[in-house]
Amino acid sequence: MAEARKPRSASGSLMTHVDLTRLPFVRSMLVARGPQLAVQLAAVAGLLLVIASGLLGTPVGSRNPATVLVWIAWWAALMIVAVPFFGRLWCGVCPLPLPGEWLQRGALLRPRGRGRGLGLPWPRRLRGLWVQNAAFVIVALFSLPVLTQPRLTALLLAGLVLVAIAVSLVFERRSFCRYLCPVGGFIGLYAQAAPLEVRVRDPRVCADHTTKTCYTGSADGYGCPWQVFPATLTSNVSCGVCLECLRTCPLDNVAIRLRPMGADLRPSAPVRIDEAFKSLVLIGSALVYAIVLLGPSSALRAAAAAVGSPSWLVYAAGFLLVTVVLVPGLFLAATSLGRSAARRRLSANEGLRRFAPALVPLGLAAWAAFSLGFVLTNVSYILPVLSDPIGLGWDLLGTTSMPWTPVGGTLASWALVAIVLAGLAWSSRHIRAVAENLTGGVRMAMPVWGFSFLVTAGLLWVFVA
Amino acid sequence: MGLRRLSSEHLARIALALVALVVPLAVSVAWWGANRSTLAVTIHGRVSEAGGWLPDTLAASVGSPLQLRLVSDDVVHGFAVGRSDADPLDLPPGQVVETTLTFDQPGTYTFYCTRWCGPNHWRMRGVIVVSGGSPAVAEVVDPLYESLGIDIDALHPASAIPRVRPSAERGESLGVEFPEGFRSRSDFIARPPAETWQSLRLDSSTRGLSDSQVWDLVAYQWRSTTTDGALQEGQSLFAQNCAACHGESGGGDGAIADAISAAAPTHLAGNEPPSPADFTDPSTMLGASSALLQGKILRGGMGTGMPYWGPILTDAQLWSLADYLWTFQFGETS
Amino acid sequence: MTRFNRLLPYVALTALAVVVVALVGLPSSSARSGGVARNVRVEASAYAFTPATIEVDPGDRVTIELASTDVVHGLHIEGYDVNLTADPGQPATVSFVADRPGTYRIRCSVPCGPLHPFMSGRLRVGPPSTFWRAMALALIAIAAGGMALWRKPASPGARLAPS
Numbered sequence: 001m002a003e004a005r006k007p008r009s010a011s012g013s014l015m016t017h018v019d020l021t022r023l024p025f026v027r028s029m030l031v032a033r034g035p036q037l038a039v040q041l042a043a044v045a046g047l048l049l050v051i052a053s054g055l056l057g058t059p060v061g062s063r064n065p066a067t068v069l070v071w072i073a074w075w076a077a078l079m080i081v082a083v084p085f086f087g088r089l090w091c092g093v094c095p096l097p098l099p100g101e102w103l104q105r106g107a108l109l110r111p112r113g114r115g116r117g118l119g120l121p122w123p124r125r126l127r128g129l130w131v132q133n134a135a136f137v138i139v140a141l142f143s144l145p146v147l148t149q150p151r152l153t154a155l156l157l158a159g160l161v162l163v164a165i166a167v168s169l170v171f172e173r174r175s176f177c178r179y180l181c182p183v184g185g186f187i188g189l190y191a192q193a194a195p196l197e198v199r200v201r202d203p204r205v206c207a208d209h210t211t212k213t214c215y216t217g218s219a220d221g222y223g224c225p226w227q228v229f230p231a232t233l234t235s236n237v238s239c240g241v242c243l244e245c246l247r248t249c250p251l252d253n254v255a256i257r258l259r260p261m262g263a264d265l266r267p268s269a270p271v272r273i274d275e276a277f278k279s280l281v282l283i284g285s286a287l288v289y290a291i292v293l294l295g296p297s298s299a300l301r302a303a304a305a306a307v308g309s310p311s312w313l314v315y316a317a318g319f320l321l322v323t324v325v326l327v328p329g330l331f332l333a334a335t336s337l338g339r340s341a342a343r344r345r346l347s348a349n350e351g352l353r354r355f356a357p358a359l360v361p362l363g364l365a366a367w368a369a370f371s372l373g374f375v376l377t378n379v380s381y382i383l384p385v386l387s388d389p390i391g392l393g394w395d396l397l398g399t400t401s402m403p404w405t406p407v408g409g410t411l412a413s414w415a416l417v418a419i420v421l422a423g424l425a426w427s428s429r430h431i432r433a434v435a436e437n438l439t440g441g442v443r444m445a446m447p448v449w450g451f452s453f454l455v456t457a458g459l460l461w462v463f464v465a
Numbered sequence: 466m467g468l469r470r471l472s473s474e475h476l477a478r479i480a481l482a483l484v485a486l487v488v489p490l491a492v493s494v495a496w497w498g499a500n501r502s503t504l505a506v507t508i509h510g511r512v513s514e515a516g517g518w519l520p521d522t523l524a525a526s527v528g529s530p531l532q533l534r535l536v537s538d539d540v541v542h543g544f545a546v547g548r549s550d551a552d553p554l555d556l557p558p559g560q561v562v563e564t565t566l567t568f569d570q571p572g573t574y575t576f577y578c579t580r581w582c583g584p585n586h587w588r589m590r591g592v593i594v595v596s597g598g599s600p601a602v603a604e605v606v607d608p609l610y611e612s613l614g615i616d617i618d619a620l621h622p623a624s625a626i627p628r629v630r631p632s633a634e635r636g637e638s639l640g641v642e643f644p645e646g647f648r649s650r651s652d653f654i655a656r657p658p659a660e661t662w663q664s665l666r667l668d669s670s671t672r673g674l675s676d677s678q679v680w681d682l683v684a685y686q687w688r689s690t691t692t693d694g695a696l697q698e699g700q701s702l703f704a705q706n707c708a709a710c711h712g713e714s715g716g717g718d719g720a721i722a723d724a725i726s727a728a729a730p731t732h733l734a735g736n737e738p739p740s741p742a743d744f745t746d747p748s749t750m751l752g753a754s755s756a757l758l759q760g761k762i763l764r765g766g767m768g769t770g771m772p773y774w775g776p777i778l779t780d781a782q783l784w785s786l787a788d789y790l791w792t793f794q795f796g797e798t799s
Numbered sequence: 800m801t802r803f804n805r806l807l808p809y810v811a812l813t814a815l816a817v818v819v820v821a822l823v824g825l826p827s828s829s830a831r832s833g834g835v836a837r838n839v840r841v842e843a844s845a846y847a848f849t850p851a852t853i854e855v856d857p858g859d860r861v862t863i864e865l866a867s868t869d870v871v872h873g874l875h876i877e878g879y880d881v882n883l884t885a886d887p888g889q890p891a892t893v894s895f896v897a898d899r900p901g902t903y904r905i906r907c908s909v910p911c912g913p914l915h916p917f918m919s920g921r922l923r924v925g926p927p928s929t930f931w932r933a934m935a936l937a938l939i940a941i942a943a944g945g946m947a948l949w950r951k952p953a954s955p956g957a958r959l960a961p962s
Contacts, residue, residue, distance in 0.1 A: 033473075033477075034473070037477055037480075041480055041481060041484045044481070044484055044485065045484045045488050048484070048485065048488040048489050049488055049492070052488065052489050052492040052493070053492065056492060056493070056496045057496075058536065058538060058558075058559040059538050059539065060537070060538065060539065060558040060559035060910060061913055061915070061916070062558075062559065062910050062915065062916065063558065063559025063560065063910075064559070102481075107474055108474060108477040108478060108481060109473055109474050109477050110474070112474065144914070145913070148913035148914055148915075148916070149913050293917050294917075294919070296851045296852055296920070296921065297851075298846060298847030298848075298851065298918070299847075301846065301914060301917055302846065302847075302914075305913070305914055374916075377904075377906070377916070378916055388560075388561075389492075390492055390495060390496055391536065391559055391561070392495060392496070392499045392561065393534060393536070393560075393561025393563070400560065401560065404908060406875070406877055406904075406906060408877045408878075408904060409877055409878055410878075410901065410929075413902075413929055414929075417929070417933045417936070420937075421933070421936055421937060421940040422940075424937055424940045424941060424944065425940040425941070425943050425944035425948065426944060427944065428940065428941040428942075428943070428944030428945040429944035429945060429948045429949050430944075431944075431945065432944070432945040432946070432949040433949060436949075436951075442945070445945060449941050449945060452941065453937060453938070453941060456937045457934060457937070460930060460933045460934060460937065461930065464902060464927070464929045464930050464933055465902060465921075465927045465929075465930040512870075539912060540870040540871060540910065540911050540912060541870065541871040541909055541910070541911075557909075557910070558910040559910070580871050580886055581867075581869075581870060581871060581886045581887040581888065582870050582871070583869055583870055584869075704888065704889050705886075705888075705889065707888070708887075708888030708889060709886070709887035709888030709889075710888070712888075713888060713889075713890070719887070719888055720842075720866065720867065720868040720869070720887040720888060721868070721869070721887055721888070724869075
C-alpha cells in the first residue's frame with residue numbers, strides 16, 4: 001500500500017510525497033524492462049513512419065504525418081500534458097537516442113558485456129547548458145520552414161538520430177540527450193514544475209553504500225545514462241526518467257514519487273547562470289513565437305519563413321536581440337531595481353540567479369497556452385492523416401476526407417487566458433517567496449512582478465485581443 | 466543456450482527488427498507499388514513554376530478506359546479535358562481524386578488546370594495522345610480571322626468613338642431596318658464596330674439620326690445577332706478564365722495583372738510591358754472585330770502572357786466569349 | 800490569525816475576479832440597435848489577409864467581399880459561421896449582422912501553401928473586452944500569488960514550503 005510519507009525537513013516544515021514505487025505492481029512494471037521497451041518500440045515505429053512519410057508522402061503540410069503527428073499531436077501532448085504533469089517522462093521513451101544507445105550498449109535489455117563505442121567523457125568545456133541554449137535558438141530561427149514542410153521535418157529528425165548515433169559511439173552514456181538535444185534543454189527546465197520525481201528515499205543509505213552501482217552500473221542495469229548521481233539528485237532538470245537506477249540499486253533506495261508541483265523551484269537557492277539564461281531565452285522565445293506566428297503581422301511571418309533572404313536576416317537579428325538581449329536585460333533591470341530593499345548587499349548577478357526560477361511557471365504556461373491554441377485550430381488534421389499516411393489515396397480509418405474543423409470560440413480563448421494567468425499567479429508567489437528570502441519584501445518583488453505582467457500582457461494581446 | 470529457448474534479449478531484438486523493418490518496408494513497398502501501377506496513372510499537380518502536371522504527356526487508346534489518380538502537391542488545382550463537356554474535377558491539396566476517361570476518337574487532347582493557381586496557371590496543361598480507332602475525316606477549317614485576312618497582332622485603333630455609352634435597347638427602339646450587308650451574324654462578326662458605325666452613318670436609312678443613335682444601332686446589331694444563352698455562357702467563361710487577369714469589370718486590372726505584366730518578355734510599341742487588354746477602352750475595343758477577338762482568344766498572345774484557348778474551348782464557347790466581351794462596351798450598366 | 804482573517808484575501812480576490820469576468824455588458828459595447836452597414840473588401844494573398852483586422856461595432860451589418868490575388872483562398876470566421884472560398888477573378892461575398900461582441904479569428908480555410916496554417920486575421924466586434932478583462936484578471940493573479948497565496952514560514956530563516 002502506498003503510504004503518504006510525511007518526512008520533516010530540518011526546519012520542521014511538512015512535505016507531502018506519495019511514493020509510487022511502494023506499490024508492488026507499479027514497482028515490478030517499472031523495474032521490468034519489457035513494458036518500457038514496448039513503449040520505446042512504439043515510439044521508434046512512430047519515428048520511422050514520420051520519417052518515411054515525410055520523405056515519400058505528399059508535400060502538403062496539413063496532409064502529411066510528419067508535420068501533423070510531430071508538430072501538432074506530439075508537441076501538444078508534450079507541452080500540455082507530459083511536461084507539466086510528468087516532467088521528463090518523455091525522455092525515458094524518446095526514440096531519437098535509442099538506436100545509438102542500443103549500439104553503444106550492445107543490448108536492448110539487460111547488460112550483456114561491452115557494447116560498441118569509445119565511451120569518452122563529454123568534453124568539460126562543452127558541459128553546461130550553453131550549447132543547448134545555442135542549439136535551441138538556432139533551431140528556433142530555422143523553425144518555420146521545418147514546421148510546415150514534411151520533407152524538412154523528416155530530414156531534421158533523421159539528422160538528429162544520426163547525430164545521436166555518432167555521439168553515442170564516441171562519447172559515454174546519453175551525452176547527446178544531456179548536452180546537445182535542443183528539446184531536452186526545454187523539457188528539463190520546465191520539468192521542475194511537474195509533480196513527478198525520481199529521488200532516493202534516504203541519502204544516508206547511499207552514503208554507506210560503497211560501490212554506488214546507481215552510477216557505475218551492475219549486472220542488473222546501467223549506470224545513470226544521464227550522468228547524474230541519484231543520491232544527490234534534488235531537481236528534475238537532468239534526470240531523464242530512464243529507470244536504470246531503480247534497477248541497479250541493491251538497497252531498494254530509489255523511488256518514483258508524486259510531490260507538490262514546482263517543488264524543485266526553491267526560493268532559497270540561486271541557480272547557475274546558464275540555467276538562468278535558459279529560463280529567460282525560453283520565455284522570450286515563447287513571446288516571440290506567439291507574436292510572429294499568431295500575431296497580426298504577415299510581413300513578420302513571411303520574413304521568418306524566407307530563410308536565407310535579407311528579410312529573414314533582419315528577422316533573425318530581431319529574434320536574437322529580443323531573446324538574448326532585450327528580455328534578459330529587462331529581467332536583470334527588474335531584479336536589480338529592488339536590491340536596495342534587501343537588508344544585505346546583493347549583487348545584480350545573484351539577484352538574477354535567485355529570481356530566474358520564478359519564471360518557470362509563467363514560461364511553461366506561455367508555451368502550453370501557445371501550443372493549445374495552435375492545436376485546437378489544427379487538431380482536425382490528425383484523423384485524415386492517419387487514414388492516408390503516405391498520400392496514396394488510402395482511407396484506412398474512413399476519415400481521409402474529413403474537412404478542417406477548427407476548435408475555438410469563447411471557451412478556447414478563456415482556456416488560454418486561464419492557463420497563462422495560472423502560471424502568472426504561481427510565478428508571482430515564487431517571486432514573493434524569493435524576495436522575502438532575500439529580506440527585500442514586497443518592494444523587491446514589485447519590479448519583478450512588473451516584468452511578469454509585461455510578458456503576460458504581450459501573450460494576452462496575441463491570444464485574445 | 467539451446468535453439469528451443471530464446472532469451473528475452475533475442476525476443477527483444479526480433480521485436481525491434483520487426484518494427485524497424487516492417488514500417489519502412491511497408492511504406493516503401495506501397496509507395497513503389499503505387500508508382501509502378503499499370504492500371505492507373507498517377508498525375509501530380511503542381512503550380513507551373515514547380516513543374517505543372519507530372520507527367521504531362523499520357524498515352525491512351527480509343528475505347529479503352531484511362532484510369533487516372535490525380536493529386537495536388539501544393540494548392541487547389543482543378544482538372545478537365547479541353548473541348549469536352551465533362552465536369553471539371555477539383556483537386557484539394559494532398560487528396561487523391563480518381564477518374565476514368567474514355568475516348569471515342571483518336572487525336573491529341575489537352576488537359577488543363579481549372580482553378581487559378583498563380584500567374585502561370587494557364588500554362589498548367591498536358592496532352593493525352595489517343596491512338597487507334599479510325600480517325601473521323603475532318604475538314605481543316607481556317608480560323609475566321611485568317612480567311613478574312615485580319616492581322617490579329619496589329620494595333621486596332623477605333624476610327625470613331627461614341628461620346629455616350631451606346632445602348633442596344635435604345636437602338637432597338639429606333640425601329641430602323643439594317644441595310645443590306647449588315648443584317649446577318651457573319652456581317653456582324655467580320656466588321657469592327659467603328660467601321661460599322663462609319664458605314665451606317667453614311668447610309669440613307671440613318672439620315673435623321675444623331676451620332677449617338679447610330680451608335681445605339683451598332684450596339685443593337687451586336688445584341689440581335691447573339692443569344693441570351695451565349696452571353697450567359699460567355700459571362701461564366703469570362704469569370705472563370707479571364708477575370709483574374711482582365712479584371713471582373715474588364716478593365717485589364719485583374720488580381721493577377723501585375724504579375725503577368727512583370728513576367729511578359731516581349732514588348733509592344735513603347736517600353737512598357739504589355740498588360741492585359743482593357744475591354745472598357747473604346748479607342749481600342751471598337752476598332753476590333755469579333756473575328757479578331759475570337760482569333761486572339763483562340764491563338765493567344767505570342768509571349769505576352771495571353772494564353773491560347775484553342776485546345777481548351779470549343780468553337781461555340783470561343784464565340785460566346787467574344788460576344789460577351791462586347792458587354793463592356795454596349796452592355797447595360799446596373 | 801483568526802480563520803476569517805486568513806480566508807479574507809481569498810474571498811476578496813475571488814469576488815473581484817468573478818465581477819471582472821462577468822463584466823460582459825459594458826455600456827459602450829451593447830449598442831444593439833442602430834448598427835451601420837459596413838462593406839469590407841478583404842484581399843487574400845499567400846499568406847495574408849488585407850486588412851488583417853476588421854473592426855466593427857455590435858449590431859452592424861457587415862458585408863465581406865473576399866478577393867483572392869494569387870491562388871484559391873478561403874475565409875473562415877468562427878463564432879459567426881462564415882465560410883467563403885474565392886478564386887482570383889471570382890470574389891465571394893457574405894453578409895451578416897455582427898450581434899455577438901468579441902474578437903474572432905479569421906482563418907484561411909483552403910490549403911494555399913506551406914504557411915497556410917498561419918494565415919489569419921481578426922474580426923473585432925466592439926472593443927476587445929476579453930483582453931481588458933484578462934488584463935484586470937492578470938493584476939488580480941499577481942495579487943493572489945504574491946499576497947494571498949504566499950504564506951510566511953513558521954520560523955525565520957526556514958526553508959519555505961508550498962502551502
